[in-house]
Amino acid sequence: MRPMNKRLIINISELVTFEGAKALSGEAMSRPKKLHDAWILIEGEKILSIGTGEPPKAEAAHILDASGKLALPGVVDSHTHFVFAGHRQAEYNLRLQGTSYAEIMAAGGGIVSTVASTREASKDELIALGRSRLDHFLSLGVTTVEGKSGYGLDEETELRQLEVMHLLDQEHPVDVIPTYMGAHAVPKQASEEAFIDFQIETMLPLVMEQGIARFVDIFTEKGVFELFHSHRYLTKARELGFPLKVHADEMVPLGGAQLAAEMGAVSAEHLLHISEEGIEALEKSGTIAVLLPLTAFSLKEEYAPAREMIERGVPVALATDFNPGSCPSMSVPLLIALATHNMGMNMEETICALTINGAAALCLADSRGTLEPGKLADIVLHDVESLDHLSYHFGVNTVDTVVRKGKMVYEKRRSFVR
Numbered sequence: 001m002r003p004m005n006k007r008l009i010i011n012i013s014e015l016v017t018f019e020g021a022k023a024l025s026g027e028a029m030s031r032p033k034k035l036h037d038a039w040i041l042i043e044g045e046k047i048l049s050i051g052t053g054e055p056p057k058a059e060a061a062h063i064l065d066a067s068g069k070l071a072l073p074g075v076v077d078s079h080t081h082f083v084f085a086g087h088r089q090a091e092y093n094l095r096l097q098g099t100s101y102a103e104i105m106a107a108g109g110g111i112v113s114t115v116a117s118t119r120e121a122s123k124d125e126l127i128a129l130g131r132s133r134l135d136h137f138l139s140l141g142v143t144t145v146e147g148k149s150g151y152g153l154d155e156e157t158e159l160r161q162l163e164v165m166h167l168l169d170q171e172h173p174v175d176v177i178p179t180y181m182g183a184h185a186v187p188k189q190a191s192e193e194a195f196i197d198f199q200i201e202t203m204l205p206l207v208m209e210q211g212i213a214r215f216v217d218i219f220t221e222k223g224v225f226e227l228f229h230s231h232r233y234l235t236k237a238r239e240l241g242f243p244l245k246v247h248a249d250e251m252v253p254l255g256g257a258q259l260a261a262e263m264g265a266v267s268a269e270h271l272l273h274i275s276e277e278g279i280e281a282l283e284k285s286g287t288i289a290v291l292l293p294l295t296a297f298s299l300k301e302e303y304a305p306a307r308e309m310i311e312r313g314v315p316v317a318l319a320t321d322f323n324p325g326s327c328p329s330m331s332v333p334l335l336i337a338l339a340t341h342n343m344g345m346n347m348e349e350t351i352c353a354l355t356i357n358g359a360a361a362l363c364l365a366d367s368r369g370t371l372e373p374g375k376l377a378d379i380v381l382h383d384v385e386s387l388d389h390l391s392y393h394f395g396v397n398t399v400d401t402v403v404r405k406g407k408m409v410y411e412k413r414r415s416f417v418r
């Protein structure tokens with residue numbers, strides 16, 4: 001009898017994957033394994049074996065014919081803020097026409113409006129909003145999503161955001177990794193110092209005690225959380241045992257990258273204005289640079305210096321930064337286009353940055369990010385025959401089928417409804 005929990009995917013025109021369980025850097029980012037006429041044998045939630053040529057059909061209870069499609073590991077989106085209420089489309093359009101962020105803030109827009117809407121939203125409302133966004137992520141081939149709190153800036157709402165991510169993780173096929181980012185902005189009527197005191201004395205210990213966040217993050221930026229207070233917050237988080245992430249050098253070269261390296265953070269993120277010293281610090285510490293090209297596009301800013309970082313040996317990951325203000329798009333196809341057209345990354349480096357390096361930026365590279373025996377069967381079939389099509393058909397979603405933990409969880413609709 002055929003074991004019921006074995007599944008086989010056959011007729012894969014090209015299978016592209018990196019190998020190993022840690023972030024890749026330098027030339028290794030351009031050298032994936034490419035198999036042609038390939039198959040993948042799945043047992044339960046994991047990959048059992050991969051090969052080319054004659055597939056082991058007798059071993060599997062179920063067979064999926066990929067009909068000549070490209071197979072890639074699921075995208076690991078290592079930086080988003082996907083749990084929030086209230087879109088800001090009006091201010092976005094004003095900004096496109098030249099209104100400054102300061103003017104928008106003065107008119108009651110900006111992050112304070114998202115904080116107000118998120119504080120008002122119930123748990124069920126946030127779950128419904130988060131669910132539809134995870135559905136959208138899945139249709140783009142994303143199988144793991146990190147999500148940050150930081151639209152409450154008070155105890156009740158921050159904990160609600162984290163709880164919502166925890167509940168969505170249990171109900172949705174996409175794996176949700178919650179990050180506590182209480183230090184996202186200084187709330188009205190508080191000082192930077194007093195707010196960081198509140199984080200250190202109350203919030204960080206509480207979040208650790210509840211066990212509902214995997215990482216701690218902070219928006220280190222001029223006029224938001226400067227280096228001194230960022231250092232205090234990160235030190236406390238590290239003492240409590242949290243792995244760290246830092247929003248660094250997004251607006252000005254403040255030195256957030258150096259701080260992330262010094263604190264032993266897993267990743268430094270954004271880095272549009274990283275300095276020479278910042279690149280050197282990341283290179284020495286092995287801190288992963290999580291780059292967010294959709295945000296640079298949205299803000300009409302220069303892109304992060306990805307080419308230089310890769311050549312200097314900094315491990316680079318790419319993520320969407322989906323959020324209601326600076327990046328209201330989760331478009332992985334547009335992200336791929338920006339990385340390959342505007343950041344000088346080749347298609348192989350781009351996939352490396354979205355899969356194994358994204359997984360490493362979430363400390364999950366031992367379980368996902370590559371297609372190898374023993375890893376989770378998180379597999380995306382694209383309706384093209386080879387990897388080089390993904391930069392070529394820029395902006396087009398080529399995702400056809402998504403397999404998450406061995407089960408088919410998304411399939412593109414094939415016909416019109418009549």
Ligand SMILES: [Zn+2]
Nearest residue numbers: 079081247321
């Ligand atoms: Zn962010």
